Amino acid sequence: MQRPIVGFGIDEEGAPLAFLSCGHAQHVRHNPPFFNRPWVLTEAGRAAMLGQALNCVRCDHLELPDRFIARDRTPAFTEVSLPPRLRQGHKTSVGVWARVVVVAGSLRYRVASLSIDKTLSPLEAANIPPEVGFRLEPLGEVHFYLDVYWTEHSQLAGLLAAQER
């Protein structure tokens, strides 16, 4: 899935990283002839790449980013109290992940843009990536809740602040 670059940093070994709007980081090495990214070497070059999208495979795999912490939990929902928007199609905000936790019963979880169609149960939870349409459909009686994750990570916090201005 394509995700815009919201900032840059380095890993523990000093290799350059791009931070993406989803909360994942990706190496952006300049290591010719294999990786040709001379722009990463200068501040002006990096600044010009802000907002450019990179393909994020970790989003495709629904991997919760590092440093994301569960900060909120929805009420427990049942097949009756499930909010219609979760059934009909919903997206979380930029930088906000969620995890579907089924306490009893089962729930169908679909993300059409990623060709994901899973049955969730007390044995199988799943993550919801930011800004991607998903649908939840009770398969009979079900009890579940969503844990909501975000990060205080400075790059993403800066992006969120910029959007609020």
Ligand SMILES: [Zn+2]
């Ligand atoms: Zn990602």
